Amino acid sequence: MESEVEDQCELFESFFSHAGDPKIFRDQENNARNELKHSRTGNDVELDLEQEAVNLIERAINNFKMLRPGFNSAFQAFDDKAAAWWRKRTNQFNRTTD
Numbered sequence: 001m002e003s004e005v006e007d008q009c010e011l012f013e014s015f016f017s018h019a020g021d022p023k024i025f026r027d028q029e030n031n032a033r034n035e036l037k038h039s040r041t042g043n044d045v046e047l048d049l050e051q052e053a054v055n056l057i058e059r060a061i062n063n064f065k066m067l068r069p070g071f072n073s074a075f076q077a078f079d080d081k082a083a084a085w086w087r088k089r090t091n092q093f094n095r096t097t098d
Contacts, residue, residue: 003062004029029055050089054082 005025012020027034032052035045061075 004059029059050085054085058082 005022008025009020009022012025032045032047033056036047057078061078065072065075
C-alpha cells in the first residue's frame with residue numbers, strides 16, 4: 001500500500017503543485033476496512049464489497065510480489081479474472097439505448 005500511497009501523493013503534487021498528505025491517501029485506501037472493523041464514525045457507509053475485495057486481494061498480491069518477485073500463474077489468473085469482471089461491470093453502466 002505504501003507504494004500506492006506514494007504514487008497518489010506524486011500524482012496529487014503534479015496536479016496541484018503542492019504535496020499531498022500520505023495519511024489522507026492511506027485512510028482512503030483503508031476506509032472500508034476501518035469502518036467495518038472499528039465503526040469509527042458511526043456514519044452510514046456505502047460499500048461495494050466486490051470492489052473492496054478485489055482491492056484487498058490486489059494489495060496482498062503486490063505485497064507478496066515485493067517479497068518474492070517473479071511470475072506466478074495464480075496471480076496472473078486472478079488479474080485476468082479481475083480484469084474480465086471489471087470490463088463486464090463497467091459495460092453494464094455504459095450501455096446506451098437506441
